[in-house]
Amino acid sequence: MSATRIGLLGYGNVGAAVHRLLDGGAAAIERVTGGPVQVAAALVRDPGRHPAAPGGLLTTDFARLRDDASISVVAEVMGGIEPTRAHVLALLRSGKSVVSANKQLLARHGEELFDAAEEHGVQLRFEASVCAAIPVVKVLRESMIVSGVHRIDGIVNGTTNFILSRMVQTGAAYADALAEAQALGYAEADPTEDVTGADAAAKIAILASIAFHTRVRLEEVEHAGIDRLDLSDVEHAAELGYATKLIASAIQSGSAVVARVHPCLVARDHPLAAVEGAFNAVMLRGESIREVILEGPGAGGEETATAVIGDLLAVIGTRGTGFLQHDGYFRGLDRLPVRELESPFYLRFDVEDEPGVLAQVAQALAERGASVAQVVQRSAGGVHIVILTHRAREGAVRDAAAAVGALGFSRSEPVVLPVLERGA
Amino acid sequence: MSATRIGLLGYGNVGAAVHRLLDGGAAAIERVTGGPVQVAAALVRDPGRHPAAPGGLLTTDFARLRDDASISVVAEVMGGIEPTRAHVLALLRSGKSVVSANKQLLARHGEELFDAAEEHGVQLRFEASVCAAIPVVKVLRESMIVSGVHRIDGIVNGTTNFILSRMVQTGAAYADALAEAQALGYAEADPTEDVTGADAAAKIAILASIAFHTRVRLEEVEHAGIDRLDLSDVEHAAELGYATKLIASAIQSGSAVVARVHPCLVARDHPLAAVEGAFNAVMLRGESIREVILEGPGAGGEETATAVIGDLLAVIGTRGTGFLQHDGYFRGLDRLPVRELESPFYLRFDVEDEPGVLAQVAQALAERGASVAQVVQRSAGGVHIVILTHRAREGAVRDAAAAVGALGFSRSEPVVLPVLERGA
Numbered sequence: 001m002s003a004t005r006i007g008l009l010g011y012g013n014v015g016a017a018v019h020r021l022l023d024g025g026a027a028a029i030e031r032v033t034g035g036p037v038q039v040a041a042a043l044v045r046d047p048g049r050h051p052a053a054p055g056g057l058l059t060t061d062f063a064r065l066r067d068d069a070s071i072s073v074v075a076e077v078m079g080g081i082e083p084t085r086a087h088v089l090a091l092l093r094s095g096k097s098v099v100s101a102n103k104q105l106l107a108r109h110g111e112e113l114f115d116a117a118e119e120h121g122v123q124l125r126f127e128a129s130v131c132a133a134i135p136v137v138k139v140l141r142e143s144m145i146v147s148g149v150h151r152i153d154g155i156v157n158g159t160t161n162f163i164l165s166r167m168v169q170t171g172a173a174y175a176d177a178l179a180e181a182q183a184l185g186y187a188e189a190d191p192t193e194d195v196t197g198a199d200a201a202a203k204i205a206i207l208a209s210i211a212f213h214t215r216v217r218l219e220e221v222e223h224a225g226i227d228r229l230d231l232s233d234v235e236h237a238a239e240l241g242y243a244t245k246l247i248a249s250a251i252q253s254g255s256a257v258v259a260r261v262h263p264c265l266v267a268r269d270h271p272l273a274a275v276e277g278a279f280n281a282v283m284l285r286g287e288s289i290r291e292v293i294l295e296g297p298g299a300g301g302e303e304t305a306t307a308v309i310g311d312l313l314a315v316i317g318t319r320g321t322g323f324l325q326h327d328g329y330f331r332g333l334d335r336l337p338v339r340e341l342e343s344p345f346y347l348r349f350d351v352e353d354e355p356g357v358l359a360q361v362a363q364a365l366a367e368r369g370a371s372v373a374q375v376v377q378r379s380a381g382g383v384h385i386v387i388l389t390h391r392a393r394e395g396a397v398r399d400a401a402a403a404v405g406a407l408g409f410s411r412s413e414p415v416v417l418p419v420l421e422r423g424a
Numbered sequence: 425m426s427a428t429r430i431g432l433l434g435y436g437n438v439g440a441a442v443h444r445l446l447d448g449g450a451a452a453i454e455r456v457t458g459g460p461v462q463v464a465a466a467l468v469r470d471p472g473r474h475p476a477a478p479g480g481l482l483t484t485d486f487a488r489l490r491d492d493a494s495i496s497v498v499a500e501v502m503g504g505i506e507p508t509r510a511h512v513l514a515l516l517r518s519g520k521s522v523v524s525a526n527k528q529l530l531a532r533h534g535e536e537l538f539d540a541a542e543e544h545g546v547q548l549r550f551e552a553s554v555c556a557a558i559p560v561v562k563v564l565r566e567s568m569i570v571s572g573v574h575r576i577d578g579i580v581n582g583t584t585n586f587i588l589s590r591m592v593q594t595g596a597a598y599a600d601a602l603a604e605a606q607a608l609g610y611a612e613a614d615p616t617e618d619v620t621g622a623d624a625a626a627k628i629a630i631l632a633s634i635a636f637h638t639r640v641r642l643e644e645v646e647h648a649g650i651d652r653l654d655l656s657d658v659e660h661a662a663e664l665g666y667a668t669k670l671i672a673s674a675i676q677s678g679s680a681v682v683a684r685v686h687p688c689l690v691a692r693d694h695p696l697a698a699v700e701g702a703f704n705a706v707m708l709r710g711e712s713i714r715e716v717i718l719e720g721p722g723a724g725g726e727e728t729a730t731a732v733i734g735d736l737l738a739v740i741g742t743r744g745t746g747f748l749q750h751d752g753y754f755r756g757l758d759r760l761p762v763r764e765l766e767s768p769f770y771l772r773f774d775v776e777d778e779p780g781v782l783a784q785v786a787q788a789l790a791e792r793g794a795s796v797a798q799v800v801q802r803s804a805g806g807v808h809i810v811i812l813t814h815r816a817r818e819g820a821v822r823d824a825a826a827a828v829g830a831l832g833f834s835r836s837e838p839v840v841l842p843v844l845e846r847g848a
Binding site: 017022025028029030031032127133135138139141142144145146147213271281287291292293294295296297300302307309310313314317328329331 | 453455711
């Protein structure tokens with residue numbers, strides 16, 4: 001069998017790892033696919049920056065990849081939105097399948113890209129765009145088709161999970177744990193994407209879209225990060241038996257769906273509570289599968305490269321548009337308002353030490369149908385009132401918290417964190 | 425697109441669930457594959473035993489499936505070795521792909537079946553044969569090809585994991601926990617396959633074969649079960665900070681491999697320690713992926729059916745022999761003797777309460793290069809000496825234990841359990 005020739009858009013950390021692993025895994029690839037795979041060309045901006053690349057491999061001329069009919073599949077590992085989007089579109093339109101590691105591109109321009117792939121009968125795969133080495137995209141797309149997956153809860157950002165783990169382990173405040181993560185290379189110099197939940201939002205938009213067969217756009221993913229999370233809440237949660245995790249959730253209820261990202265309390269016996277450090281994990285729940293959990297490293301050059309290569313080999317081994325993009329794949333579904341979601345809640349009110357305050361807080365909750373499961377009061381300057389509610393509607397709980405926050409005895413804005421349930 | 429017609433061998437619990445889920449998931453299947461899938465015929469022994477089956481579906485005539493050229497893929501969900509093996513071979517030889525949920529068939533006759541599939545250019549898929557709804561076979565075969573997976577450790581038998589969980593939670597002896605598992609339907613009336621480790625051995629033989637691209641035969645999988653495990657060891661382990669789990673392991677070191685099943689101590693912070701009840705989990709370790717863990721229900725009719733359907737749809741969506749069976753897929757590799765494996769060990773010696781006994785035990789270990797990390801002595805009639813060793817060669821530790829067992833003060837055969845390591 002003659003070699004399958006592939007192209008690379010980009011030859012950075014991930015691109016070079018793809019090349020290295022393809023070479024190192026050549027024997028395994030031949031055993032599995034029946035033939036060799038060869039990197040024919042890699043598009044870069046400045047070949048001088050990649051002195052280790054084999055001679056003749058690098059090119060600055062996109063047309064060399066696009067117009068080479070012997071290249072049937074290209075891995076996009078250059079990142080960014082433009083010119084990446086234009087290149088990927090041009091490749092799909094020239095009849096080449098594309099494998100992408102670019103969550104922002106997929107989350108922002110997925111619709112246009114999938115349409116182009118379908119129109120030209122080629123594949124668009126994107127395992128590496130979510131959780132690196134964890135094959136959650138493939139499992140959702142190919143293994144769970146009839147499993148009735150109606151809920152995904154994931155820890156999909158390793159940076160924030162590392163920071164939260166360190167806050168618990170060392171009692172460090174958010175800013176100090178962030179600085180440690182930056183020193184260790186787990187967080188970027190500008191950590192905004194990670195700590196605000198924006199990175200997780202792009203990932204859950206992708207997972208929600210393929211799980212529920214409907215386009216969930218990045219703009220509609222309500223997200224809160226950990227940048228405004230107070231150490232005292234992480235500590236109160238720990239005392240109550242909960243880990244604090246940044247959870248990305250996608251939920252289908254009837255014909256309505258929603259995706260969101262928010263810090264949550266997670267009970268210690270929940271599988272996601274044990275996910276420490278920079279690891280990622282995704283829990284899929286469905287009628288026929290109960291719960292399936294996938295866990296592993298969510299970042300890293302080689303880890304991401306293995307996902308890219310899994311997709312490359314899948315393109316070689318499958319036909320047509322490959323488990324997606326068939327006419328009508330993305331249905332129109334309603335949206336589930338976040339305020340209608342139900343779970344227990346963690347609340348913290350920072351109040352003046354006055355008689356009757358707790359009664360007024362309980363009253364505000366009771367009036368809106370939220371009942372109190374547990375209360376802890378702590379003196380700390382004023383008084384911290386920490387409440388765990390029974391299962392309640394999120395809108396009701398937020399309204400109650402806002403009402404309490406507006407009362408004279410409140411010293412700061414109340415904190416409202418959902419508690420992640422296992423069985424729901 | 426005209427319907428893809430499939431056949432079923434068997435229409436029991438799993439077969440009926442496959443039919444039900446294919447019907448219930450018809451819309452999703454069309455979105456993903458571009459066309460409908462229809463169950464054309466199901467082979468059963470006695471149609472009278474399946475009164476709920478649609479008219480005209482059931483047949484007792486195998487030739488009706490084999491000779492129906494419109495059926496391109498058949499799901500084998502009848503179990504057993506014969507006539508199942510003969511039927512599957514006949515189907516492969518007549519150019520039909522086969523999806524099987526039958527671990528014993530795969531582990532015992534995989535070679536013959538894979539050869540037939542390769543020869544006739546059809547697919548043989550078997551996700552449902554290992555860990556039901558957890559897509560570990562697909563992940564190993566398709567996502568991890570260049571990941572250098574060199575070690576698999578799994579809890580792949582839910583019955584034994586349930587029994588071990590109950591022993592820890594309730595302090596029940598093995599026999600009582602087994603009786604409870606039987607009462608709840610987690611264990612068969614004859615639990616031999618599960619509790620002796622034979623079921624897990626078949627599963628790890630399959631996983632080792634596809635992970636390392638070499639045929640690991642069931643007969644060569646050394647296995648110990650939980651049927652001879654004493655509650656006192658589970659309790660000592662818990663006091664020392666370890667869970668006791670039945671672990672199926674497949675290990676590649678250089679060009680040698682080994683698969684085995686044995687009760688192990690698992691440190692509490694190891695992801696496999698938290699797998700409770702009837703759940704299964706598999707940890708894959710490789711250079712490029714570090715560790716990836718898949719967890720979920722390892723049994724159940726619908727859970728198994730989702731895996732069968734994942735395979736059916738994969739056959740429809742892929743070409744050729746589908747990620748396997750290419751010439752030379754299964755390499756000849758050496759075998760790694762179990763005695764050469766290294767890990768820490770848990771040892772229990774039940775001895776007379778005589779002076780100098782501990783010194784003699786420590787001496788026996790030291791002479792063979794195994795050093796003691798921790799010792800606990802407990803009086804219980806005689807004396808229990810519980811030892812955790814540092815990392816040592818299994819053969820050395822077993823020799824030392826046997827030497828101590830032969831001494832006059834030993835009241836019973838020493839217990840030797842490996843401690844599962846995370847980083848190794």
